[in-house]
Amino acid sequence: MATVQLVDLAHARSGDKGDTANVGVIAYDPRDYPLLVERLTPQRVKEHFGPLVKGAVERFELPNLHALNFLLHNALDGGGTVSLMNDAQGKVFSTALLRMELEVPDEVAERVRGRGRRPAREET
Amino acid sequence: MxxxxxxxxxxxxxxxxxxxxxxxxxxxxxxxxxxxxxxxxxxxxxxxxxxxxxxxxxxxxxxxxxxxxxxxxxxxxxxxxxxxxxxxxxxxxxxxxxxxxxxxxxxxxxxxxxxxxxxxxxxxxxxxxxxxxxxxxxxxxxxxxxxxxxxxxxxxxxxxxxxxxxxxxxxxxxxxxxxxxxxxxxxxxxxxxxxxxxxxxxxxxxxxxxxxxxxxxxxxxxxxxxxxxxxxxxxxxxxxxxxxxxxxxxxxxxxxxxxxxxxxxxxxxxxxxxxxxxxxxxxxxxxxxxxxxxxxxxxxxxxxxxxxxxxxxxxxxxxxIAYADGYKAVGTLTYAWPDAAEKARLAARVLRERLDRLGLRFDALRVELVGWDSTHGPLAGPPPRDLPEVQLRVGMRSHDRASVERFTREIAPLVLTGPPSVTGFAGGRPRVQEIMAYWPxxxxxxxxxxxxxxxxxxx
Structure with a gap:
């Protein structure tokens, strides 16, 4: 087994509904979707966010899109115009989730490592 | 068909x-x-x-x-x-x-x-x-x-x-x-x-x-x-x-x-x-x-x-449905190397103490360091000592408009009465906003x- 960051396995987008942020996580490679289903449990996601998410974490599966949708309740300091947060509408909560580290089989790690990051520019 | x-x-x-x-x-x-x-x-x-x-x-x-x-x-x-x-x-x-x-x-x-x-x-x-x-x-x-x-x-x-x-x-x-x-x-x-x-x-x-x-x-x-x-x-x-x-x-x-x-x-x-x-x-x-x-x-x-x-x-x-639910304001200051994050945090503590001494009433006070933890919170970990700069962002929310008004006047004084290497106050006093809360x-x-x-x- 090896450790990779979720950012190399999946891309994501987040948005808001009141004080709830949603994060949609999409596997780059459909082969990795089952791994996401197994590892990205609501408990694990709740643990990852720690004090950033005050309420419950709900998870929904979209196997048709190789995607998981998370609802993070009470995460936006009241949300909308109430919130004092820089990210009051949870626009980049997605990236906070993508920091998560996952233990994956070596062959998966080898295949995905660096996938989610901009390739280093060639020095000229 | x-x-x-x-x-x-x-x-x-x-x-x-x-x-x-x-x-x-x-x-x-x-x-x-x-x-x-x-x-x-x-x-x-x-x-x-x-x-x-x-x-x-x-x-x-x-x-x-x-x-x-x-x-x-x-x-x-x-x-x-x-x-x-x-x-x-x-x-x-x-x-x-x-x-x-x-x-x-x-x-x-x-x-x-x-x-x-x-x-x-x-x-x-x-x-x-x-x-x-x-x-x-x-x-x-x-x-x-x-x-x-x-x-x-x-x-x-x-x-x-x-x-x-x-x-x-x-x-x-x-x-x-x-x-x-x-x-x-x-x-x-x-x-x-x-x-x-x-x-x-x-x-x-x-x-x-x-x-x-x-x-x-x-x-x-x-x-x-x-x-x-x-x-x-x-x-x-x-x-x-x-x-x-x-x-x-x-x-x-x-x-x-x-x-x-x-x-x-x-x-x-x-x-x-x-x-x-x-x-x-x-x-x-x-x-x-x-x-x-x-x-x-x-x-x-x-x-x-x-x-x-x-x-x-x-x-x-x-x-x-939208309804009026108090007031808020957000102010920012920029702190430069060396020890930018520590300076910003000290400034936030000084501000907090002054608000307490003034007896201002507020429902929430939020301190974020833009350039460090404002989007990922604690997941960002501790800032590196050599962070070149950081923006202190302080927000306050209250149902008492006067308290929020006074808060907006407490940001600028930090430039001369707080920690050093601070700039970025060209925008003037933060604006007091009336909060329109959402009621579905x-x-x-x-x-x-x-x-x-x-x-x-x-x-």
Whole structure:
């Protein structure tokens, strides 16, 4: 087994509904979707966010899109115009989730490592 | 019957403040049949309500009018119809201004403007409460009566029916208030294909198309994380165009020669945006199941969407209510190396102590370091000692306006009375903002539908 960051396995987008942020996580490679289903449990996601998410974490599966949708309740300091947060509408909560580290089989790690990051520019 | 005919519904605006050149590119860049423009979000209605309170002719997306003045001749010449919720809390005022703009643009007698009203509940609110409609908050269960005196706006999310009526009456431009974002896209499909009210799978497909269209370039490469570094020409990004077929399947594409990209990744990111339970995407006309969506790449910048299933709508409509709920202000200062983060944190402690000594009343005080932890919080870990700079961002919220006013005067003094290496106060004292909180509620549809009105007038 090896450790990779979720950012190399999946891309994501987040948005808001009141004080709830949603994060949609999409596997780059459909082969990795089952791994996401197994590892990205609501408990694990709740643990990852720690004090950033005050309420419950709900998870929904979209196997048709190789995607998981998370609802993070009470995460936006009241949300909308109430919130004092820089990210009051949870626009980049997605990236906070993508920091998560996952233990994956070596062959998966080898295949995905660096996938989610901009390739280093060639020095000229 | 599927006759192979395709109806092209182009997205021109994804929010109030979106790229003003995008609708021009949509109209001039190739064939389209409809241009949908979405202007409304949860907070937008309350902003518009405030504007109308100051000026009875205001309360809609004002920049829609000069935009239409510019577009009108080409729209009329090409037979492109426009569907928009730019009307905000004053669709009639918006349509009045639009008719004048049409005359200035020289399309007098050649275009008709339809106006949809009846979504605004403000004048009926007390009668509804008295009749036993509690309009309880969907999240907390509290009845609206607890905050009735602070309500600023109350609008029902309405569906396709009145837009359809306007299109059938020959409107070339349909201006609504709080129509759902998705209805702006699927109402034209119902109109063109004659879908029945219980053709739920087709309607659900229309909702998915509407969801893909409603945020403009967010489905064509804008704000797309997947391979963002390889997305070409964002400066000239093409907005999405839905090529709809009678059977409910459609292709998402954009005009040739425009920037951005349409692929599985860009479309999927938009599909999951602001999603709740994907099996139950509720609209006034249908409940769509987003777990049935099938996506296939169908050539460059083309994604085919099919297989969408849906079911009957509920007996309720959603009401978007905004109410005044106190005040807030946010101030910032920039601290430079060395020990930038430590200096910023000391400044926050000093500020906090001064607020306490002043005895200010507040509900929340929030300290963030922009450039370090303002988006990822504790997940960012401790800042490195050699952080070149950081912006201290302090926000305060209170129901006592005077306390927030005083708070805004406590930021600048930190420059001379706090930790060193501080700058970035050129913007002056932070502004005190009145907080408009959001109160989602439900109402039986028979309390709304009989009150919807459609009026079609020639330019």
């Amino acid at each position: 599927s006759d192979g005919r395709v109806v092209r519904i182009a997205s021109g605006q994804g929010f109030w403040g979106d790229d003003l050149e995008a609708p021009v590119r949509q109209v001039e860049g190739g064939p389209i049949d409809y241009l949908m423009m979405d202007y409304l979000a949860e907070v937008t209605m309350s902003i518009m309500q405030k504007q109308r309170a100051r000026d009875p002719s205001a309360g809609y997306a004002r920049d829609f009018v000069p935009l239409m003045e510019r577009l009108f001749p080409a729209l009329v010449e090409r037979g492109i119809r426009v569907v928009t919720n730019a009307g905000g809390v004053n669709p009639v005022g918006c349509a009045d201004a639009l008719l004048e703009a049409g005359r200035r643009a020289g399309v007098e007698g050649r275009a008709r403007v339809g106006t949809v009203t009846g979504d605004d509940l403000m004048d009926r609110l007390d009668a509804l409460l008295e009749a036993g409609h509690t309009l309880a908050n969907m999240e907390t269960g509290e009845p609206l009566a607890t905050i009735r005196d602070r309500v600023q706006s109350a609008n029902v999310y309405i569906g396709a029916a009145p837009i359809l009526e306007a299109l059938r009456a020959g409107a070339d431009v349909v201006v609504t208030g709080r129509s759902t974002d998705t209805a702006l896209t699927y109402a034209p499909m119902i109109h063109e294909f004659g879908w029945a009210a219980d053709a739920y799978d087709r309607l659900a497909a229309g909702v998915v198309a509407g969801h893909i269209n409603e945020c403009g370039a967010q489905s064509t490469g804008g704000n797309c994380l997947a391979d963002w570094w390889a997305i070409p020409d964002l400066a000239g990004v093409g907005f999405p165009i839905v090529e709809a077929s009678e059977d409910g399947s459609f292709v998402v594409t954009k005009h040739p020669g425009t920037g951005g990209v349409v692929n599985r990744a860009t479309v999927t990111e938009q599909i999951v945006y602001e999603m709740g339970d994907p099996t139950t995407y509720i609209t006034p006309d249908v409940v769509a199941d987003f777990t049935t969506i099938r996506l296939e790449e169908d050539g460059p910048d083309r994604v085919r969407v099919h297989g969408v299933r849906g079911g009957p709508p509920t007996e309720f409509l959603k009401v978007s 509620a439900l109402i039986e549809r028979e309390q709304v539908e009989p009150f919807l009105r459609v009026d079609v007038r020639p330019v």
